[in-house]
Amino acid sequence: MEMQSHGGIRSGSPPAVPREGAQRSTEALSVVDLHKSFGTLEVLKGVSLDAHEGDVIAIIGASGSGKSTLLRCINMLEVPDAGEVRVGGELIRMRTGRNGRTMPEDQSQVDRIRSRLGMVFQSFNLWSHLTILENVIEAPVHVQKRPRPECVAEANAILDKVGIADKRDHYPAHLSGGQQQRAAIARALAMKPQVMLFDEPTSALDPELVGEVLRVIRQLAEEGRTMLIVTHEIGFAREVSNRAIYLHQGRIEEEGPPAQVFGNPRSERCRQFIQSHI
Amino acid sequence: MDIDFYWSTFLELLTGVPLMAQLVSLSLAVGFVLAVFVALIRLSRWRLASGIAYGYVYVFRGTPLLVQMFLIYYGLGQFEWIRESFLWVFLRQPYWCAILAFTLNTGAYGSEIIRGGLQSVPWGQIEAARAAGMSGWLLFRRITMPIGIRQALPAYGNEMILMVKATSLASIITMLEITGIAQRLISQSYRAVEILVVAGVIYLMINFMLTRLVKWLEHWLSPHLRDAPVVATPAAALAH
Ligand SMILES: Nc1ncnc2c1ncn2[C@@H]1O[C@H](COP(=O)(O)OP(=O)(O)OP(=O)(O)O)[C@@H](O)[C@H]1O
Numbered sequence: 001m002e003m004q005s006h007g008g009i010r011s012g013s014p015p016a017v018p019r020e021g022a023q024r025s026t027e028a029l030s031v032v033d034l035h036k037s038f039g040t041l042e043v044l045k046g047v048s049l050d051a052h053e054g055d056v057i058a059i060i061g062a063s064g065s066g067k068s069t070l071l072r073c074i075n076m077l078e079v080p081d082a083g084e085v086r087v088g089g090e091l092i093r094m095r096t097g098r099n100g101r102t103m104p105e106d107q108s109q110v111d112r113i114r115s116r117l118g119m120v121f122q123s124f125n126l127w128s129h130l131t132i133l134e135n136v137i138e139a140p141v142h143v144q145k146r147p148r149p150e151c152v153a154e155a156n157a158i159l160d161k162v163g164i165a166d167k168r169d170h171y172p173a174h175l176s177g178g179q180q181q182r183a184a185i186a187r188a189l190a191m192k193p194q195v196m197l198f199d200e201p202t203s204a205l206d207p208e209l210v211g212e213v214l215r216v217i218r219q220l221a222e223e224g225r226t227m228l229i230v231t232h233e234i235g236f237a238r239e240v241s242n243r244a245i246y247l248h249q250g251r252i253e254e255e256g257p258p259a260q261v262f263g264n265p266r267s268e269r270c271r272q273f274i275q276s277h278i
Numbered sequence: 279m280d281i282d283f284y285w286s287t288f289l290e291l292l293t294g295v296p297l298m299a300q301l302v303s304l305s306l307a308v309g310f311v312l313a314v315f316v317a318l319i320r321l322s323r324w325r326l327a328s329g330i331a332y333g334y335v336y337v338f339r340g341t342p343l344l345v346q347m348f349l350i351y352y353g354l355g356q357f358e359w360i361r362e363s364f365l366w367v368f369l370r371q372p373y374w375c376a377i378l379a380f381t382l383n384t385g386a387y388g389s390e391i392i393r394g395g396l397q398s399v400p401w402g403q404i405e406a407a408r409a410a411g412m413s414g415w416l417l418f419r420r421i422t423m424p425i426g427i428r429q430a431l432p433a434y435g436n437e438m439i440l441m442v443k444a445t446s447l448a449s450i451i452t453m454l455e456i457t458g459i460a461q462r463l464i465s466q467s468y469r470a471v472e473i474l475v476v477a478g479v480i481y482l483m484i485n486f487m488l489t490r491l492v493k494w495l496e497h498w499l500s501p502h503l504r505d506a507p508v509v510a511t512p513a514a515a516l517a518h
């Protein structure tokens with residue numbers, strides 16, 4: 001299952017059109033032959049993918065195809081049964097426990113790598129007892145142990161960028177869904193992650209709030225951030241990504257430049273999926 | 279109605295308040311630490327320890343506090359090795375026996391309250407913390423504990439009130455707290471009803487203040503449940 005990867009360097013301003021065939025840049029993320037089962041249900045059946053610096057990879061697929069599980073295996077929120085995950089070239093070391101299950105060898109390595117992977121959840125998951133600003137500086141101060149004033153200054157800049165600077169002293173419960181998700185993106189950005197992982201960032205939002213979140217993500221893509229985006233927003237995925245992956249029952253069934261995957265897929269199933277989602 | 283008698287009784291019983299306050303605050307403070315500890319063991323994956331913790335909670339919730347206190351006060355002295363150990367310095371005094379009984383009792387009840395609070399922390403918020411690189415003690419200290427304690431606070435406030443009332447049992451092992459003094463006054467004057475009414479009023483006043491305190495604590499810890507600030511004033515921003 002070797003995946004052909006299309007590394008692209010993205011720079012400068014819109015539109016976020018990938019430059020195919022451009023010089024290969026550093027590898028940001030590499031996943032090799034990932035397997036994961038829940039009980040007897042095999043959810044990932046050998047998934048491999050590579051992301052180079054600046055890649056924006058859209059991951060689409062039907063409900064239950066394993067999209068969330070793939071993202072969650074990358075940052076070890078689910079422990080894969082087999083396969084390799086490398087972030088910035090660093091392999092997450094695994095071992096087999098006494099009960100025969102695999103587990104990370106070193107929790108501190110996992111913690112460190114997680115702080116280099118910014119995860120954005122479908123349901124925001126902001127910490128309810130902290131203000132928006134406190135949410136954003138929490139990990140930089142307490143995980144990365146950076147000086148607080150510096151983190152606050154950066155957090156203010158990030159909140160400004162995602163357009164909720166005026167909400168910094170509010171609590172998550174006082175924000176709309178779209179604002180909460182932008183705060184969650186700010187929280188992930190504050191760790192200066194090497195790769196951002198988005199798991200259906202707009203699926204829990206009322207339709208009129210989707211746009212403001214997509215706008216922020218698009219802006220990040222234009223800045224050249226490396227991102228994996230699981231989404232059902234086909235139009236958005238096509239526009240923002242430089243590579244797309246269609247997952248079906250735990251396997252990559254179609255992969256390539258968005259024009260191919262969304263416009264002219266080889267797989268009939270992928271074609272049908274896209275048609276039903278436009 | 280003999281106002282003078284009520285008033286002098288009131289003043290007399292007030293002299294028992296400091297001892298009661300000591301019994302309550304010491305056993306609640308140590309009991310809270312014990313409760314967190316036991317709750318964590320109960321939630322741990324370590325089966326044996328979790329079973330032992332469950333046994334402790336089961337025994338102390340299932341037997342009367344009075345029986346526990348008697349067993350500690352009269353029972354422990356039966357053991358030669360306890361009498362010969364340094365513990366005897368404490369355990370031969372009713373004061374420390376009462377505190378031990380109260381602590382173990384509130385530790386058992388409190389652990390169940392805190393366990394419930396910790397379990398009610400939304401899983402997504404814990405996952406977000408793990409995804410941000412937190413684990414172990416850091417995750418517990420920064421996220422799970424603060425959220426869980428807030429959830430547990432109303433029930434824990436109730437437990438505090440129960441403890442205030444429970445201190446009256448210490449009078450039975452000779453402690454002269456409010457109820458102990460009341461008993462002494464009754465044996466001197468035989469005016470049981472008046473004296474007990476005054477004692478009841480004092481407990482009521484103390485618990486009134488305690489309830490206010492817990493409410494204030496809840497309010498102070500839960501700005502996220504209150505109304506949103508109407509405008510973000512520059513002053514509010516500077517306060518950070
Ligand atoms: N913790 C778990 N325990 C058991 N089964 C699980 C668990 N997590 C996911 N699954 C199952 O694994 C399959 C894949 O789930 P996953 O969440 O990865 O799908 P998905 O592609 O993200 O779907 P959706 O679009 O609905 O989010 C589903 O059948 C799901 O029920």
Ligand SMILES: [Mg+2]
Pocket residue numbers: 067068069199200
């Ligand atoms: Mg999903």
